[in-house]
Amino acid sequence: MENWKNALKLLSSRISLNREPVIFGIRQKDIQVDIFAKAGGDDYSLIGEVKNRKAKFSVKEAKIFLAKALEVQQLENVSKALFFVFSAGGFFQNTIQFLQENKIAWSDDKKFL
Template identity: 95%
Template sequence: MIPRDQIEKELNLGMKNGELEKRLKAFVKSDIIEQGTSDFRYQAVSDNIFEKVFRGVYQEEIDGFDPKEIRNEYQQLYRKLQGEFNKYKGEFSEYLIINCLRHRAFKQNDFYVALINNLPDDFQFVDYESIWSYSASPVHKKDIQVDIFAKAGGDDYSLIGEVKNRKAKFSVKEAKIFLAKALKVQQLENVSKALFFVFSAGGFFQNTIQFLKENKIAWSDDKTFLEV
């Protein structure tokens, strides 16, 4: 037997004794619980009458229920939510690196240069004229999108970059796709001097690194770039 005040406390019901008593008596009349020797103590019924009542109403639906169906629905929902999460995570990572380039990199050039591999000897970060996530739609051609385009003035290097904040390593296939896009952006924007770079929080495959070296693409997996 459980005292009424314990029921109220354990379930954190936040209702007056009169209202709680009224509801408990309704459960008693429905044969869901039993009343003790006083109005202050209750217990669950000793038989499975509630299960019998429930099955009497919903037995057909219970028998026809396929666990695989609900599992598949949840798997689809999970994949959808995971995709949306990865999208927003990627966009936020782009923002963090853009923010770094805009406010810190050129002020702490030596520090940030040391975080990147395969840079030209004469490269240095500068106070860029503009930095944004680039997209374009050339006539009769597929849309072109790169995560970061930092345009520099004079004889300084402009940056064209790819950002991947995930566990998976950056592949050669992805590197080839990025290189093709970066070359097109350089052409469309008439950039005479550009540095292509890839940030991948999950790292790089060895053959990817070899491809990046051969094509003079800089790379980094240092998460310092993602600091706020």
């Protein structure tokens, strides 16, 4: 867990989480992710979702994010990626279980904002 926290700290020091999301146009539809940081070489790229709101992050939202993140990973030809979700409002317990099962890092620690 510490590795992804360090990666997020480094990432948040280099980009603004308030900037416009990254949008990929794909076959008549758009895929939008909040953070996409492509790494060089054999390093991990970061693909993330940021929800700065009071509502908890749901399993439905997690499934949608996972589908988008996998498609971005494929489109950008990224071999190694770390998926993560930040939700200021927290997560439902079943959402945390889904994220863990799918190896998606998650945090509700507001220090990242």
